[in-house]
Amino acid sequence: MINRNGWDFRQAELAESLDEPENPGRGWYGIYTFMVEQSIDPGELRWSLRQGESMALVLLDIHAYRSKLLDEDALGNIRNILSFFMQYKKDVIFRPVYDREGNGRSCEPDAFELVLEHMRQIGEILKSVKHSVFIFQGMLVGSWGEMHDSEYLSPEHLHKMWSCMREYLGEDICLAVRTPSQWRTLRSEEDFLQKKYSRLSLFDDGILGSLTHLGTFGTMTKEAAGWRGAWTRKEELDFISRLTESLPCGGEVTSCTGEDAVKVREADFIISELKNMHLVYLDRTYDMEVLNRWKQINYTGSGIWQGRSLYEYIGSHLGYRLTVKSVQMKRTWRGKAEFTIEIENTGFGKLFQDAELFLMIENEDQQKEVPVSMDLRKILPGTVLCGKAVTGPARGKVFLKARRRSDGRSIYFSNKNSDESLCIGLL
Template structure:
């Protein structure tokens, strides 16, 4: 059908927009808190409260849930222990939070002494947990580590050989949900596991192959030149084995490429020049950091809270570095421009176009639904148009153009509102946009502007 001559005139009035200087609290990113449990206890290990009474600050989206299996380091998990794990998962699912889950055997820095002496015990624990990991896939965003080492951080363990890492990684991959990432403690573990010096490429990203689901975490971010042993002293070009740790510059570049498609996060520790505001912002951007611990290291976090952001853009100039970092962890979508063609194309359709940019430190790693919506003020006439785009590829600082052709035959009123919505089907959440011009309506759509039509 052709629509030319249906619309004789159109007036488009875009709403003014500026970026707002505040955190958006969208899914899968931001500051997180830690919650610790023993697998054989229905009481949270730090606060001493029952699992069903655990509370999470409403603005927090991510929770690091540590589950200690120490009391089962020589035997299989009991039915009671598995029920406790279910209760833990159910509690955070009920709170509608995304979990970063870390199973471990040690909270005292005694990894070798605490973990099982036979790797088959760990493998069996993974198998026993598989039904729960798959049942709660929607809420388990990341599994950190491979159950081994001090604090579950993959060091001070008897299972760090290439053969052991490969066995544990494959087992956890098969025992976890298809959309759950598995985070390794250091980049060299990733290279060792997949026997390559090349990070993940787009052709393999977001597929069902094993390496597409393996990401990174770092609990020594900016602690020293090596991030307390996360990196090494070998240049990439001089590396002779996959297991060698590269110098900081090369490891940061590796992470920058790998974490286009998988997440990265952890803790900042050891206050010093390396985590002063300037180097911190540069490092967080380079590593594509999505999430950080909200309570540790307090000296680093307090330094950021007492320092200006150093950013020249107007909305952030007077904000603290902490406020800026909190708002830019992960993804942050900001509308730059919205337009509606004043003249129909040859078929009579109207073209709506939006330019949007991700101002966050990282991509979102999730394919959201994006749509344009045209409605009247009373919501009695609503027309939706899906936008063909992949939000996983909205890379930081890259301008993305979105377009849709609107057939005008349904317009039977003179005044309409053009809106846009971004929606996460996994968590059933509206994605917040970093602009001041509009708040989402009850359908989760943002107003872009008003237009009138004449026939």
């Protein structure tokens, strides 16, 4: 486009790619298990990191301290583990547990106060050291740390653990509980309706294991069960969908062998379920029967994904997926160039962490950065948002770049030829 002031902007091709960018705060994760009493060897541990996993679930076994406080060795080991994953740019889903074998009650401390002390000790580490923890999953108790089969899941216990932990999480970490009914035990209906969520989210390790996600949903209506009860599938999914518009949700898919199996294996049903949950992160190491089946099923929708596997489609759409759709330039009355950038989010979820977006204009003499007035967190799934940037006289290639504000990590666009920055045209 050319105007009377001599400006000439030629937009680059902005086609969508089939690649899956390893963007922060979303994607596939693997599980990394540590015994809190054992130190790590970072040089050896780095070889266990796998490509294609942008997140890591750090399963921290603290059973050895079920009758005592964490000592300095254990606390130092936790710091080193978290530092390792931050160094290798893996956002962490952090799950400290007393049990890893399905024996929650027998593995937990006999005194509830010790559970709270362990939470305080771990919380102090999260407040005092640099780390990449995104989700704090569970509250230490229950079989596999999944908040079932425990002495400490009464409303009184849940409130005490939540009150203890929330002061350590700040604005950057979400605490995720296992079921919607546990969430509603901690937050009132009024809070929910007013979206006062206090960064309390959900994780679901029974996704598609049955139509109730292995008992995550109930059989009674909301009216019959009450606010804190487990509701019918439809009501729970409506609740989850509203909550996860604002908070990250993820977990594990599991095999379904019962009468629900035919339904939960349909491609359209699977995609609809994950979209409805606004799923942000998913285990790619557990229940390979399901994941391998997804690799054999073709995506049935239209567009560039037609004919690709369901596994590829789901992996590329976990969380946010930002595609630059168009760039327009016009001259302002002051003789400057005003860019309008249109970005679409085709992912299941959205970006939850603050990011900065800017244009870079490069020529042989200089590299110039111009901020774009757009909050990437506001691009909800299935929507398009426009942002503007204004620059004075310049010439050169124009790039668009996004980075997470907390640590400067690049956020990649899902356009073809996108790297740490995307060329959007020539000025």
